[in-house]
Amino acid sequence: MFFDLQFAPVVANMPALLKGVLLTIELSAAAIICGSALGLLVALLRHLAPQSLRWPMTVYVELIRNTPFLIQLYIIFFGLPAYGFKVSAIEAGLIAMTINLGAYTTEIFRAGIDSIHRSQIEAGHALGLTRVQIFRHIILKPAVQKVWPSLVSQFVLMVLTSSVCSFISVEELSGAANTIQSATFRSFEAYMVAGALYLALAILLKSGLFAIGRYAFGKKAARVRSFGTAALIAGEAKQ
Structure with missing residues (x-):
């Protein structure tokens, strides 16, 4: 079986792919910041609120974690305008990603x-x-510090999940690859390049976040194990 791979048409459209990469980064970064803040807030409310008042947050977490992201995206993109809330494709994608990530980070936090x-x-x-x-x-x-590896994995998954936003015509990386393959008829090559770019994004994000974790928690983690959290923090707080 012979494969005639021609990457030249895809490389010629590299500016469109790079523009898609930039939109993927912007969309994912905004979703990670907003979703993490939402998850932390809900986790604290579930921790501090009386048992009788925790059910709305539990319903939110279980509902989002047990339904497909694509359905959530469609409900926001097609459902909100029906009730007078007009949102663009990018805004709908950001809202859906934030709500989805918020539910998962709630459980992690x-x-x-x-x-x-x-x-x-x-x-x-x-x-x-x-x-x-x-x-x-x-x-x-x-x-x-304890859940940082889980958070990093969830953030990387959210970057990859952003590809679903191409279903509502968001021209992120997957959307750009789909446009290129429609114009060049080189589907295999276009998606191979897009997959390589996603892989690079995931590796860079994971490496960067783990480096941040080592910088933020590395030295303190060893000191906490030796002296105890409360005693250590008390000394630092009084300095």
Whole structure:
């Protein structure tokens, strides 16, 4: 079996692919920031709210995590205008990605918060830390440190999930590749190049985020294991 691969027509349209890469990065970065903030907020509300008031957040998480992202995207893109809320394709994609990522990061943050032992919080109170200092240093930082690898994986998945937005004509990387293959009839080559670009994005994002994690948590993690979170943070807070 002989394959006649011709990448020249695809390379000739590389500016369109790079424009798609840029839109993918912008869309994913905005979704990661907004989705992480939403997930952290919902996780804190589920942690702090009385049991009787947690059901709306539980419904949100279970509903989003157990339905396809494409359906969620269609509901936002086609459903909101029916009720008078006009959104562009890019805005619909960003909203859908934010809501989707928020549900997944809620569970990740919740696991990290639940991993903080109650004795650490009590030790923080005993050492004279304020509620803000306890939340910021004893709860939030160690919680994020524990779940950072899971967060990184979820962020990478969200970058790849952004390709679904091409179904509503968002000209991100997949959308650009689809346009190019329609014009050049070189489908295999176009999607091979797009796949390579997605792979490069995923590797760069993962490497960068893990480097950030090592910078933010590496040295402190060893000190926490040696001296204890509350005692360490109390010393830093009083400096």
